[in-house]
Amino acid sequence: ARPQSGIKNSAVVYEAIAEGGITRFLVLYQQEKPQLIGPVRSLRMYYVDWLAPYNASVAHVGGSAAALQEVRNGNYRDIDQFFNAASYWRASDRWAPHNVYTSFERLDALNNAKGYTSSTPLVFHRKDSAAAETPSATSISVTMSSYSYNSSYIYDATSNHYLRSQAGAPHTDREEGQISPRVVVIIKTPMRLVQEDGWRQQYQTTGSGNATIFQDGTVQEVTWHKADRASQYTFTDAGGKDVALARGQTWISIVRSS
Numbered sequence: 001a002r003p004q005s006g007i008k009n010s011a012v013v014y015e016a017i018a019e020g021g022i023t024r025f026l027v028l029y030q031q032e033k034p035q036l037i038g039p040v041r042s043l044r045m046y047y048v049d050w051l052a053p054y055n056a057s058v059a060h061v062g063g064s065a066a067a068l069q070e071v072r073n074g075n076y077r078d079i080d081q082f083f084n085a086a087s088y089w090r091a092s093d094r095w096a097p098h099n100v101y102t103s104f105e106r107l108d109a110l111n112n113a114k115g116y117t118s119s120t121p122l123v124f125h126r127k128d129s130a131a132a133e134t135p136s137a138t139s140i141s142v143t144m145s146s147y148s149y150n151s152s153y154i155y156d157a158t159s160n161h162y163l164r165s166q167a168g169a170p171h172t173d174r175e176e177g178q179i180s181p182r183v184v185v186i187i188k189t190p191m192r193l194v195q196e197d198g199w200r201q202q203y204q205t206t207g208s209g210n211a212t213i214f215q216d217g218t219v220q221e222v223t224w225h226k227a228d229r230a231s232q233y234t235f236t237d238a239g240g241k242d243v244a245l246a247r248g249q250t251w252i253s254i255v256r257s258s
Contacts (some may be wrong), residue, residue: 001039001098002166002171003172003173003174004025004038004039004173004174005034005036005037005038005101005173005174005175006027006034006036006037006038006173006175007025007027007173007179008173008175008176008177008178008179008180009029009032009173009176010027010028010029010032010034010249011029011030011031011032011249011250012027012028012124012249012250012251012252013025013026013028013181013249013250013251013252014047014050014252014254015144015151015251015252015253015254016044016046016047016201016254017145017149017191017201018041018044018201019199019200019201021144021145021146021148022145022149023144023145023149024041024044024047026047026050026051028051028054028056029104033104033108034104034175035103035104035105036101036103036174036175037059037101037102037103037104037107038099039091039094039097039098039099039100040060040061040081040088040100040101040102041060041061041098041100042060042063042064043058043060043062043063043064043067043068043071044063044064044067044200044201045064045066045067045070045200045202046203046205047067048067048070048071048076048229049205049206049229050205052076052230053122053230053231053232054119054121054122055077055119055120055121055122056077056119056121057077057078057107057110057111057114057116058071058076058077058078058079059079059080059081059087059088059102059107060080060081061080061081061082061088061100062080062081062082063080064197064200065197066196066200077111077114077116077119079107079110079111079114079116081100084110086106087102087106087107087110088100088101088102088106089101089102122231122232123232124232124244124250125234125242125244125245126244126245126246126247127244127245127246127247128246128247129215129216129246130160130216131157131160131216131217132216132217135155135157135217135218136217136218136219137155137214137217137218137219138154138155138157138217139152139153140152140153140162140184140214142186142253142255143255144253144255147167147168148167149166149167150166151164151166151171151253152164152165152166152168153165153184153214155214155217156180159180160182160216160217161180161181161182161248162180162181162182162183162184162251163178163180164178164179164180164181164251179251180249181248181249181250181251182215182246182247182249182250183213183214183215183245183248183250183251184213184214184215184250184251184253185211185212185213185214185245185250185251185252185253186211186212186214186252186253186255187209187211187224187233187252187253187254187255188209188210188211188212188255188256188257189203189209189224189254189255189256189257190203190204190257190258191203191204191256191257203254205226205229206227206228206229206231207225207226208223208224208225208226209223209257210222210223210224210257211223211235213235213243213245215246220237220243221238222235222236222237222243223235223236223237233252
């Protein structure tokens with residue numbers, strides 16, 4: 001699926017394993033509207049848990065049995081390609097299933113037709129901040145599964161962003177260049193295999209656990225909290241005080257707690 005399109009100009013990205021150690025992204029958009037997004041793939045249950053607080057439309061191509069049962073229950077703005085084929089297309093320069101694309105021109109038209117014209121998202125606590133005068137955490141290494149899916153970041157103090165690499169090379173958006181989030185969050189949580197329509201990964205998405213926040217060239221060990229599917233993640237420091245995230249693209253990698 002690499003290089004993907006439409007990731008660099010997004011607001012929040014959740015990264016997790018789909019199957020076989022291969023990572024897949026839940027990509028959320030607010031003010032930015034890329035005109036090429038993809039490849040669009042199928043949905044998993046834990047991505048539904050992460051998208052639920054945003055009250056967002058969810059574009060996907062089918063999904064696992066549990067994910068489809070949940071997202072089709074009438075509580076979500078489901079714009080599955082299976083039922084909205086005209087809002088997606090298959091590119092001729094990619095092999096299936098890595099060739100389904102969409103655009104905000106088509107998604108806006110589809111959302112307008114369905115009456116999905118406003119939303120009430122639960123968002124992260126944000127703050128205005130600037131690069132630390134003396135950055136103390138300038139290199140990040142994230143073990144997702146194997147070399148091909150592990151990621152790393154180098155902090156760029158000039159832009160106050162984190163330059164992302166994957167499989168030892170810059171992770172690029174095909175149209176916009178190297179992906180460079182403003183904030184990187186690593187959430188640690190139990191992961192196990194469950195039997196659905198075949199064996200599927202399942203992450204613990206609610207409760208609490210350890211997390212690490214990188215922003216402004218610094219690192220902070222925190223505790224994550226998510227009360228239920230509809231609730232947004234919050235983060236607290238060792239003293240129980242709320243930790244805000246800097247405004248800007250936020251990349252969240254969910255790794256197994258072991």
